[in-house]
Amino acid sequence: xxxxxxxxPATELARRVRARELGAVELVRVTLERIAAADxxxxxxxxxxxxxxxxxxxxxxxxxxxxxxxxxLAGVPVALKDVLVTRGLPTTxxxxxxxxxxxxxxxxxxxxxxxxxxxxxxxxxLDEFAMGSSNENSAFHPVxxxxxxxxxxxxxxxGAAAAVAAGLCAAALGTDTGGSIxxxxxxxxxxxxxxxxxxxxxxxxxxxxxxxxxVGPLCRTVGDAALMLEVIAGFDPRDSTSIAEPAPRLVAGLxxxxxxxxxxxxxxxxxxxxxxEVTFAVDEAIEVLVHLGATVxxxxxxxxxxxxxxxxxxxxxxxxxxxxxxxxxxxxxRAGPPGQGLHDMxxxxxxxxxxxxxxxxxxxxxxxxxxxxxxxxxKKAQQVRALIAADYARAFTEVDLIAxxxxxxxxxxxxxxxxxxxxxxxxxxxxxxxxxxxxxxISVPCGFTPEGLPIGLQLTARALxxxxxxxxxxxxxxxxxxxxxxxxxxxxxxEGASAGAGAAALGRGGAR
Amino acid sequence: MAPLTREDVLAIARLARLHLxxxxxxxxxxELSAIxxxxxxxxxxxxxxxxxxxxxxxxxxxxxxxxxxxxxxxEDAVGQAPDRDGDLFRVPHILKTASGPAADPAARAGxxxxxxxxxxxxxxxxxxxxxEKM
Numbered sequence: 001x002x003x004x005x006x007x008x009p010a011t012e013l014a015r016r017v018r019a020r021e022l023g024a025v026e027l028v029r030v031t032l033e034r035i036a037a038a039d040x041x042x043x044x045x046x047x048x049x050x051x052x053x054x055x056x057x058x059x060x061x062x063x064x065x066x067x068x069x070x071x072x073l074a075g076v077p078v079a080l081k082d083v084l085v086t087r088g089l090p091t092t093x094x095x096x097x098x099x100x101x102x103x104x105x106x107x108x109x110x111x112x113x114x115x116x117x118x119x120x121x122x123x124x125x126l127d128e129f130a131m132g133s134s135n136e137n138s139a140f141h142p143v144x145x146x147x148x149x150x151x152x153x154x155x156x157x158x159g160a161a162a163a164v165a166a167g168l169c170a171a172a173l174g175t176d177t178g179g180s181i182x183x184x185x186x187x188x189x190x191x192x193x194x195x196x197x198x199x200x201x202x203x204x205x206x207x208x209x210x211x212x213x214x215v216g217p218l219c220r221t222v223g224d225a226a227l228m229l230e231v232i233a234g235f236d237p238r239d240s241t242s243i244a245e246p247a248p249r250l251v252a253g254l255x256x257x258x259x260x261x262x263x264x265x266x267x268x269x270x271x272x273x274x275x276x277e278v279t280f281a282v283d284e285a286i287e288v289l290v291h292l293g294a295t296v297x298x299x300x301x302x303x304x305x306x307x308x309x310x311x312x313x314x315x316x317x318x319x320x321x322x323x324x325x326x327x328x329x330x331x332x333x334r335a336g337p338p339g340q341g342l343h344d345m346x347x348x349x350x351x352x353x354x355x356x357x358x359x360x361x362x363x364x365x366x367x368x369x370x371x372x373x374x375x376x377x378x379k380k381a382q383q384v385r386a387l388i389a390a391d392y393a394r395a396f397t398e399v400d401l402i403a404x405x406x407x408x409x410x411x412x413x414x415x416x417x418x419x420x421x422x423x424x425x426x427x428x429x430x431x432x433x434x435x436x437x438x439x440x441x442i443s444v445p446c447g448f449t450p451e452g453l454p455i456g457l458q459l460t461a462r463a464l465x466x467x468x469x470x471x472x473x474x475x476x477x478x479x480x481x482x483x484x485x486x487x488x489x490x491x492x493x494x495e496g497a498s499a500g501a502g503a504a505a506l507g508r509g510g511a512r
Numbered sequence: 513m514a515p516l517t518r519e520d521v522l523a524i525a526r527l528a529r530l531h532l533x534x535x536x537x538x539x540x541x542x543e544l545s546a547i548x549x550x551x552x553x554x555x556x557x558x559x560x561x562x563x564x565x566x567x568x569x570x571x572x573x574x575x576x577x578x579x580x581x582x583x584x585x586x587e588d589a590v591g592q593a594p595d596r597d598g599d600l601f602r603v604p605h606i607l608k609t610a611s612g613p614a615a616d617p618a619a620r621a622g623x624x625x626x627x628x629x630x631x632x633x634x635x636x637x638x639x640x641x642x643x644e645k646m
Contacts, residue, residue, distance in 0.1 A: 104588035197568035211567050240574045241567070309551040320528060327529070329601050334594035342606045343529065351531030359530060363521070363540055364547060366528040377551065382564030384557050389565060421543050422550060438568025463569060 006034045006167035007486060010076045010224040011251075013170055014117070017075035020064055024057035024075030028119050031077040035121070035168045038492040041149060042166060043141045044159040046082050047090050048122040053077065056119045070117030073231060078113060079169040081160050082123040083130055083206040084215070086110055089120075093206045094128040094138045094156075097353030098332045107204025108239065109173060109215050109232045116231045121169055125159030128355045129323065130180055130208045132156045133427045136418050137357040144414070145188060146487035147453055151411035154184030160218045161188035166492050171219045171228055175205060177212045178311050179406075179431025182443040185218050186406035186456025189445045189485065191473070192218045193225045196463045197438035198243035200229075201236030209318035210241070212311075212435045221483065222444065222474040226250040229466060245464070253467055254474040258292050261472060263459075264299030264399035269430060274408040281447030281455040282405045285476065289403070292475050299399050301391045306384050307432040312425055313368045313381035314436070320365030323358065326350060360421060389437040396462045401472055404430045406443040406456035430458055440466045444473045445482040454482070515545035 005013075005027070016022035032050050039045055060070045085091045085103035092098045106114070113120065127137035135143040135158025143158040145151040146166040153162040157174030161184035164172050174181040176194035185192025193216045200215040207213060217228035227250075234247035263286065290296055328334035328349030336348030354362065368377040395402060408429055417424045434441035439460050446457035457476070461469040477483050489495050521541045525532050532540065586599050595602040 101592060104584055104591075198571070237574075237576055241571065243569070244574075303557070306554060306557060309554050312547065313551060313554075324529075328594055329603055330590075331592045332594070336604075338604070340604065341608070342604045345604045346529040347531040350529055351533075354530070356536075359532070359536070360540065360543060360547075362528050362530060363524050363544060366524050367544065367548075370524065370527065376555070379564050380554050380557075380559060381551075382566060383559035383562040384554055386562050386565035387557065387559070389568075422546055425547075425550075435568070 004167065005030050007220065008170070009221045010073065010078075010170040010219060011221070011227055014072060014074050014076050017060065018064070018069065022075070024060040024064075024119065025054060027075050028053050028057040028077055028121075031121065031169065038166050039163075039168060041144060041492060042146060042162050042168070043143045044125055044153075044163040044166070044168060045079065046092060046094070046123050046125050046140055046159070049089055049120065052089070053119050053121050056114075060117055060119070072116050072227060073113065074117035076118050076170045077121050078118045079121045079124050079160065079163055079172045080110065081126050081130075081157050081172065081174045083126065083175055083208075084110055084173060085204040085206065086120070086123065089123060091123065091206070092140070093130070094126040094140065095353065095355065095358065096139045096333060097326045097349070099139070101331050103204075105204060108201040108236045110204065112232050113173070118231075124157070124163055124172060127156035127158065127180075128358050129206070129319070130156040130175055130177060131319070131357045131361055133179070133183060133424055134412070134414075134417065135159065135184070136414065137355055139355050142414060145411045146491055147189065148411065148451070149491050151413055151453070152187065154187035154407070154411065156180040156184075157192075157218060158184050161185050161190055161192065164188070164190045164218045164220060165487055167486070171217055171224050173215055173228070173232070174218050175208070175213055175215050176435065177208050177214075177315060178435055179428045181216045181218060182431050182441060182456070182458060183407050183428065185443040186458070187411040187454065189448075189454030189456075189482070189487070190218055190220055191222055191225050191445070191477075191483065192216070192443045193229060193466070193470070194434060194441050195229060195233065195466055196243070196440045197435070198241050199233050199440070199464070199466070201234075201239040201242040203236055203238040207322040209315040210322060211318060212315060214435065222442075222470055222477045223251065223254055225442070226254055226470045226474075243464070248464075248466060250467055250470050253471055256471055258289065258294045258472045258475045261294045261401060261468065262399045263289055263294050263296050263401045263403050263472075264395055265296060265403055266301040266304055266395070267298050268301050268304035269404050271408065271429060273426070274405060275410065275449075277447075277449045278405045278407070278409060278455050282403070282457055285446040285457045285480075286403055288476060288479050289472070292479055294472070297399060299395045299402060301388075301395060301402075301433065303384065303388045303391050304433060307388060307436060308425060308429060310381045310384045310388060311428070311432040311436060312364070313377050314385060316361040316365035317368045317378050317381075318365065319358075320362045320369065323354070323362055326353060328353075357421075385436050388433060392433070392437045392439060392460075400461070400468055402460040404458050404460075406430060406458040410449045410451075410453035410455055434460045439463055440469050442469050442473050444476060445485075446476075446480070447482055448485070452488075516541050516548070
C-alpha cells in the first residue's frame with residue numbers, strides 16, 4: 001500500500017515540490033484538510049494559520065515557476081511548538097498570561113525555516129511554558145495521543161508529537177529542557193532530536209531554563225530530523241549562547257552504517273519501575289544494533305540517580321528567574337483591582353495568569369535561590385551537575401553512544417498522574433541526563449506494547465556529534481519497521497475502523 | 513529538612529510576587545515538601561572542591577562590534593501593553609503618596625476582577641519584611 005500524502009517524509013515532499021511533481025498549494029490544502037479532519041479529536045494545534053500557509057505555498061509555487069529554488073524544505077508543511085515566537089501569529093507558551101499576544105518578530109529558527117522554503121501551518125499545543133510531561137498543563141486544552149485517545153501524548157511538546165504522528169504536519173519544531181522533545185516523541189511513536197546545547201540559536205524562543213533549553217525537530221523519519229537540524233542549526237549573533245560553528249552536514253552521512261561503533265548501556269539506569277515491555281523492546285533494539293555491526297558494552301554513569309533531584313532544582317531556579325518578566329507591564333495579561341499599587345498588580349497578574357505547574361516551579365525555584373537555602377540547594381545541584389557531566393565525559397572515552405529507554409513506560413492515561421507531581425517528574429528519569437550535560441540525544445520508535453502503544457529507544461552522543469547519533473538512528477530505522485507504523489485511522493478521522501487490528505498483529509517485529 | 517510551613521510558603525510566594533489563594537497555599541505546602549524530600553538525596557553526594565556548573569558547555573561572554581542596528585519600532589514595543597500612555601508603559605503607583613492610592617493613574621483604566629478573600633499575603637507592597645537579596 002502506498003503511503004498517503006500526509007504521511008510522506010518531509011524529504012520526499014520537498015523533492016516532489018522542487019521537481020514540480022507536487023504543487024506546494026496542493027500539499028498545504030491536503031494538510032489543512034487533514035488538520036480539520038483529525039485535530040478536533042487530538043487538540044494538537046493552538047492556532048492554525050490557513051491563510052498564511054496557503055499564501056506562502058503560492059509564493060513557493062510561483063518561485064518554482066520562475067525556476068527559483070525555494071530551498072531544501074520547499075513547500076514542506078511544518079508546525080511550531082507555541083514557545084517559538086512568530087511575527088503576526090499568536091504565541092502563548094500554553095499560558096493564559098500570554099493569551100492574545102502577537103509577537104513583533106520571528107524566532108531565528110522560524111526565519112531559517114521560512115528561508116528554507118517551509119510552509120508554517122501554525123502553533124502547537126504544549127504544557128504551559130514547556131513545563132510538564134503529559135501536555136496536561138496546557139492552559140487551553142489537553143492533547144490526546146493518536147494511538148489511544150484516552151492517553152497523554154507526553155510533554156511538553158505533546159502537540160508537536162501528536163501532530164507529526166497523525167500526519168497533521170510533515171515535521172515540527174519543539175523544545176527540550178529535560179526531555180520535552182524526546183519523551184513525547186517516544187510516547188507518540190515518532191523521531192525526536194534534542195541537539196547539543198547551543199547548536200540551535202534560541203533568539204525568539206520563550207525561555208524556561210536557560211542553561212538547558214534547546215530547540216529540535218520532531219519528525220516521522222530520521223532523515224527528516226537530520227534535514228531539519230541542518231536548516232535550523234548554526235551560530236546566530238543574537239544568541240550569545242549559540243555555538244560559533246556552522247550548521248553541520250548531516251543528511252549526506254546517514255547511510256554510512258554503524259559498523260565499528262561502541263554502544264554503552266548504563267548499569268545505573270536499570271531501574272525499578274520500568275515497564276518490562278519497554279525493557280524488552282530496548283534490549284531487542286540493541287540486538288539489532290549489534291547485528292548491524294556495533295559493539296555493546298556496559299558503561300557507568302555513577303550519578304544517574306541524582307539526575308532527577310539535580311534537574312528539579314536547576315530548572316525551576318532558572319524558570320523562576322525567567323518567568324519574572326511576566327509582570328503585567330509590557331505585554332500579556334494584567335490583573336488586580338486598581339489603586340493597590342505596583343506590587344499588588346504584579347502579584348495578582350502572576351497569581352491569575354500562571355497555572356498550577358508554573359506556580360509550583362516558580363515556588364520551588366524561588367525557594368532554591370533564597371538566601372540561606374542557596375548553598376544547600378541551588379549551588380549543591382550545580383556541583384552535582386558538574387559530576388553528572390564528568391560521568392558522561394568518562395563514559396564517552398569508552399563508548400560512542402549510550403542507549404537507554406526514552407521513557408520508563410509507554411503513554412499513560414490522561415489524569416493518571418496529574419495529582420502527584422513527583423510521579424509525573426519520575427517519567428523524565430531517562431531524559432534528564434543529556435540536557436544536564438549539554439549532550440545531543442534522540443528518541444526513535446523501537447517497538448509497541450501489546451496494546452499497540454509506541455516505545456522509544458534513546459541514544460545519547462558526545463557534544464556536537466549529532467552526525468553519529470543520526471547515523472546510528474538511521475541504520476536502526478532502516479533495519480526495522482517500527483517507524484512506519486501509523487496510528488489507527490479510526491482514532492483520528494473515524495474512518496478505516498479496522499486499521500487498529502492490522503497494526504496490532506504486526507507486533508514488535510525486529511530486524512528485517 | 514522539616515516540611516514547609518504555611519508561613520514558609522507565603523514568604524516564598526511574596527518573594528516570587530505570586531498571589532496564592534488559601535487552598536493553593538495548603539496544596540503547595542504539601543507538594544513542595546514532598547518534592548524537597550526527594551532532593552535530600554543530593555546532600556549525600558560528596559561535592560568537596562567541585563566547581564558549580566553554571567552552563568552546559570564552557571563559554572565566555574561574547575562581544576559584538578558596537579554598531580547601531582535597527583531597534584524594534586516604538587509601536588511594536590508598546591503596542592500590546594495592557595496600559596499605555598502614548599509611547600510609555602503605564603503602571604500602578606510605586607510609592608504611596610500623602611493623598612493615598614487614589615492617585616493611581618491605572619484606576620482610570622480599570623483592572624481585573626480579582627478578589628482577595630483572605631486579605632493576605634501581599635497587602636503592603638511598599639514594606640516587604642521578607643525582602644532578600646538574591
